[in-house]
Amino acid sequence: MDTKMAFSFIVSFLILFLCFVFHKRTKGSKPLNLPPGPPKLPLIGNLHQLVGLLPHRAFRDLAKIYGPIMHVQLGKVSAVIVSSPRLAKEILKTHDIAFADRPKTFGSELVLYKNTDIALAPYGDYWRQMKKVSSLELLGAKKVRSFGPIREQVLDGFMEFLRLSSGKPINIHKTVTELINNVVCMASFGKNNKQQDALLESLEEFAQVNSGFYLADLFPDFKFLYMVSGLRSKLMKLHKTLDKIFDDILEEHECRRNAGEVQQEDLLEVLLKIKEEGTLEFPITNNNIKAIFVDVFAGGTDTSSLTIEWAMTELMRNPSIMEKAQAEVREAFKGKKKIMESDIQSLSYLQSIIKETLRLHPPIPLLLPHVCREQCQIDGYDIPVKMKVIINALACSTDPEYWNDAEIFKPERFENTSVDFMGTNYHFIPFGSGRRMCPGITFGMITVEFFLAQMLYYFNWKLPNGLNSEDIDMAEVDGALAAKKVHLHLIPTCYVPEL
Numbered sequence: 320m321d322t323k324m325a326f327s328f329i330v331s332f333l334i335l336f337l338c339f340v341f342h343k344r345t346k347g348s349k350p351l352n353l354p355p356g357p358p359k360l361p362l363i364g365n366l367h368q369l370v371g372l373l374p375h376r377a378f379r380d381l382a383k384i385y386g387p388i389m390h391v392q393l394g395k396v397s398a399v400i401v402s403s404p405r406l407a408k409e410i411l412k413t414h415d416i417a418f419a420d421r422p423k424t425f426g427s428e429l430v431l432y433k434n435t436d437i438a439l440a441p442y443g444d445y446w447r448q449m450k451k452v453s454s455l456e457l458l459g460a461k462k463v464r465s466f467g468p469i470r471e472q473v474l475d476g477f478m479e480f481l482r483l484s485s486g487k488p489i490n491i492h493k494t495v496t497e498l499i500n501n502v503v504c505m506a507s508f509g510k511n512n513k514q515q516d517a518l519l520e521s522l523e524e525f526a527q528v529n530s531g532f533y534l535a536d537l538f539p540d541f542k543f544l545y546m547v548s549g550l551r552s553k554l555m556k557l558h559k560t561l562d563k564i565f566d567d568i569l570e571e572h573e574c575r576r577n578a579g580e581v582q583q584e585d586l587l588e589v590l591l592k593i594k595e596e597g598t599l600e601f602p603i604t605n606n607n608i609k610a611i612f613v614d615v616f617a618g619g620t621d622t623s624s625l626t627i628e629w630a631m632t633e634l635m636r637n638p639s640i641m642e643k644a645q646a647e648v649r650e651a652f653k654g655k656k657k658i659m660e661s662d663i664q665s666l667s668y669l670q671s672i673i674k675e676t677l678r679l680h681p682p683i684p685l686l687l688p689h690v691c692r693e694q695c696q697i698d699g700y701d702i703p704v705k706m707k708v709i710i711n712a713l714a715c716s717t718d719p720e721y722w723n724d725a726e727i728f729k730p731e732r733f734e735n736t737s738v739d740f741m742g743t744n745y746h747f748i749p750f751g752s753g754r755r756m757c758p759g760i761t762f763g764m765i766t767v768e769f770f771l772a773q774m775l776y777y778f779n780w781k782l783p784n785g786l787n788s789e790d791i792d793m794a795e796v797d798g799a800l801a802a803k804k805v806h807l808h809l810i811p812t813c814y815v816p817e818l
């Protein structure tokens with residue numbers, strides 16, 4: 320560390336400490352019966368218990384000691400962590416309205432145009448209106464089905480790429496993410512966009528710096544931290560880049576519209592029409608549309624691609640499950656020259672594999688944070704207004720009280736049961752539940768299923784460099800998304816179907 324950096328670090332720390340002491344003296348403490356939790360250190364609270372660990376795994380371990388409802392102090396942010404299906408139901412169903420808010424961060428206000436997207440919009444009339452638009456007009460079953468030809472076109476290209484790569488290792492993460500980004504881009508704007516890679520890169524960076532675990536967000540009262548930590552300039556730069564990309568996309572779309580080239584109703588066209596009709600109670604602007612596309616790209620790309628990567632990883636680690644899955648698709652598609660999206664509905668074993676993947680590797684293991692709007696009691700403890708509430712979906716989907724052999728990959732557990740991810744089985748909530756539940760389930764799941772079905776039908780897979788299945792690194796990256804830390808590389812070899 321150079322002298323200048325060391326100096327600014329020491330000064331920040333001192334100011335932080337003085338602010339902390341001052342705050343403690345001026346604020347009277349209320350006699351609330353908060354949930355129990357691990358002992359807290361002055362200033363940093365429980366942050367030291369998370370250093371170098373993955374929050375969803377560290378919280379799951381702490382819950383084994385302190386119980387399924389825990390109070391933690393993350394710097395200056397007070398949070399309640401819920402880790403059991405019974406209490407997740409209390410928050411997401413019984414007291415759904417009381418916990419339907421989201422936290423605001425400096426980053427979300429800036430990059431999401433004052434939180435006017437859907438995912439991080441505060442609970443209220445604007446959010447309700449846009450959630451309805453997303454569920455009915457953008458991501459409803461009919462609209463998602465209308466993008467079938469796009470998925471088929473992208474997958475045809477992928478299968479051709481795999482045939483050409485036969486015998487050579489490919490990076491599953493990189494390839495699948497790029498292709499799903501193509502699907503999302505074509506569904507959103509009607510065509511691929513030359514800036515789509517830059518868009519994805521910026522959104523990945525935003526997801527990282529807006530995870531809620533950045534120093535400045537953990538001490539939100541101390542605004543200077545945004546400056547000294549460099550987060551402010553990073554976010555300003557990100558906002559500028561994204562804004563320019565979206566402006567270019569809007570301009571190009573306008574030109575294509577004027578030239579009569581917009582044929583199929585892509586998502587941008589749907590939103591522009593809604594804007595122009597002017598029938599919404601809260602009229603939307605181009606900035607609101609840009610904020611919604613941040614959700615569509617951030618929510619629609621990595622979640623699906625990492626599910627495919629984890630599913631392939633588990634299949635490589637479990638050869639008998641891979642064999643059974645390939646037998647299912649090869650029987651179902653026997654004699655077909657081309658696989659259409661309508662053909663995948665009968666693949667019940669593949670669907671169980673996807674559910675089991677989402678159970679052990681929920682892409683957003685802590686869901687998106689909820690915020691309490693009305694003081695209420697959960698399990699006898701007080702949860703005050705503004706308290707951040709984090710639901711540990713991973714802890715719920717691996718709770719040994721609900722799952723036998725909870726840590727073992729066993730798709731058969733989903734056979735002959737009605738347990739699904741639609742938000743009513745609180746021991747399995749990879750998409751959340753209640754008012755703030757994910758509206759993109761159909762879009763995400765159809766993509767994951769169609770990709771996996773074709774990858775398993777047309778190809779056999781093996782690990783490169785003589786690796787064994789036990790050698791696969793199962794570590795996750797640190798961030799809001801539980802992506803695989805070391806990308807999965809696999810060698811495809813063509814399977815010639817019997818006609």
Ligand code: HEM
Nearest residue numbers: 438614615618619622683686687750751755757759762763
């Ligand atoms: C495998 C795929 C996906 C997974 C696992 C997933 C998961 C989630 C989760 C856990 C939440 C938060 C729920 C909560 O806080 O209680 C969420 C919210 C959301 N997701 Fe997804 N998602 C996926 C795909 C998509 C897609 C494809 C889109 C859009 C194209 C999307 C858009 C959204 C939006 C807009 C929200 C915010 C809803 C709200 O706050 O009201 N997601 N998603």
